[in-house]
Amino acid sequence: MDRRNFLKGASMLSLGALAACNNEKAAPAPAVNVEVNNPDKYFGLQIYTLGNELYAGNLADNFKKLHDMGFKYIELAGYDVNTNTVGGVDFTEFKKQANDAGLEIPSSHVNAPGLFSGVAGRESRDGSDGQFNRSMINKVADSFKKVAEDHAKQGIQYVVHPMMAYLNTEDDVKAFAEMLNKSGEIFKAAGIQFGYHHHNMEFARMVKGVKGFRLPTVLTPLTAADGPMIMDLLMDNTDPANVCYEMDTYWTVMGQQDPVVWLKNRANRIKLMHVKDFVVLGDSGAMNFKNIFEQFYANGNKYLFCEIEDIDSGKQMQRVEASMKFINAQPWVK
Ligand code: MG
Numbered sequence: 001m002d003r004r005n006f007l008k009g010a011s012m013l014s015l016g017a018l019a020a021c022n023n024e025k026a027a028p029a030p031a032v033n034v035e036v037n038n039p040d041k042y043f044g045l046q047i048y049t050l051g052n053e054l055y056a057g058n059l060a061d062n063f064k065k066l067h068d069m070g071f072k073y074i075e076l077a078g079y080d081v082n083t084n085t086v087g088g089v090d091f092t093e094f095k096k097q098a099n100d101a102g103l104e105i106p107s108s109h110v111n112a113p114g115l116f117s118g119v120a121g122r123e124s125r126d127g128s129d130g131q132f133n134r135s136m137i138n139k140v141a142d143s144f145k146k147v148a149e150d151h152a153k154q155g156i157q158y159v160v161h162p163m164m165a166y167l168n169t170e171d172d173v174k175a176f177a178e179m180l181n182k183s184g185e186i187f188k189a190a191g192i193q194f195g196y197h198h199h200n201m202e203f204a205r206m207v208k209g210v211k212g213f214r215l216p217t218v219l220t221p222l223t224a225a226d227g228p229m230i231m232d233l234l235m236d237n238t239d240p241a242n243v244c245y246e247m248d249t250y251w252t253v254m255g256q257q258d259p260v261v262w263l264k265n266r267a268n269r270i271k272l273m274h275v276k277d278f279v280v281l282g283d284s285g286a287m288n289f290k291n292i293f294e295q296f297y298a299n300g301n302k303y304l305f306c307e308i309e310d311i312d313s314g315k316q317m318q319r320v321e322a323s324m325k326f327i328n329a330q331p332w333v334k
Contacts, residue, residue: 041072041334044071059089075109079147112144114139144187145186152192181242198248247273249276273305280308293332
C-alpha cells in the first residue's frame with residue numbers, strides 16, 4: 001500500500017469510528033455562541049474540570065458563578081481522607097458554600113486510599129505505584145471505610161472510584177472487580193451507592209499470553225477472539241447492588257466504542273455520566289449527544305456532569321460557561 005492509499009484508508013477508518021459514536025445519522029456541528037438560557041435544565045459539573053480556578057479568589061463567589069451559568073449540581077474531586085477536606089477546604093464548609101449557592105452535591109470521586117492518594121482533584125500514585133493484585137483486595141476495600149463515613153455525614157448519594165489500577169493479568173482484573181464489589185458493600189452499609197468511572201483502558205482486552213492489556217485502535221481493532229474486554233470483566237464480576245458505573249462519553253469513544261450501544265446493553269449498570277467532548281461541549285461535532293442523552297434518560301437516569309480536561313489551561317471557567325450555553329440551548333436536555 002503506498003502512502004497516499006494508506007492515508008486514505010486511515011482517514012476512512014477514522015470516519016468509521018466517528019460514525020460509530022454517532023450511532024444514527026450524524027447531527028450537524030452545533031453552534032455554541034447561542035444566547036438561549038433555559039434555567040430549567042438539570043445539569044452538573046465535575047469540579048476536577050476547573051482545577052485551581054475553582055479556588056482562585058473566593059470559593060463561594062465561584063460557586064455562585066457556576067449556578068448563574070445554569071449548573072444545578074456538582075460532583076466532587078479532591079477529597080482527602082486524612083483531613084476530611086475537599087481541595088483543602090473543610091468538607092462541611094465546602095458543602096455549605098456549594099449548597100448556599102444553589103448547588104447540590106450528589107456525587108464524589110475518590111480513589112481507594114489504599115491504592116492511590118488523591119491531591120486536589122488529581123491522581124498521584126502512592127508507593128504501591130497503582131499495581132494491583134489479589135493479595136490487596138481486603139486492604140484496599142477496607143481503606144474506604146473512613147471515606148464512606150465522611151461522605152455519609154454529608155449526605156452524598158454516590159462515591160465513584162475514578163481510575164483503574166495497573167492490571168497485568170485477567171485474574172488481576174477479576175481481583176480488582178472483587179475489590180470494587182467489597183468496597184460497594186462498605187458504602188451500601190453507609191447508605192451510599194458506590195460506582196466506578198472508566199477511561200479508554202477498560203475497553204482494552206486481556207490477550208492470553210500477553211502481560212498487561214491491549215488497546216484497540218482504528219487500524220488494529222480487537223475482537224472477542226483476542227480475549228475478554230476489561231469493562232465486561234468488571235461489570236460481570238460485580239454485583240449491580242454494590243457497584244454502578246459512570247460512563248465517560250469521551251473515553252468511551254477513545255476506546256473505539258459507541259456510548260449508545262453500552263447504554264442500551266448495560267442499562268441496569270450505567271447510572272451516572274461524564275458529558276465530555278474534545279474540549280467545549282458540542283464544538284467537535286464528533287459526539288451525538290442527542291442520542292446519548294435520550295438513551296441515558298430513557299434508562300431512568302438523571303445525573304450528567306460536564307467534564308473538560310486540560311485543567312491548567314487558565315480558560316476552564318470560560319470553557320465551562322461555553323459548554324453550559326450549548327447545553328442550555330438543546331431541547332433534548334431535560
Ligand atoms: Mg471523566
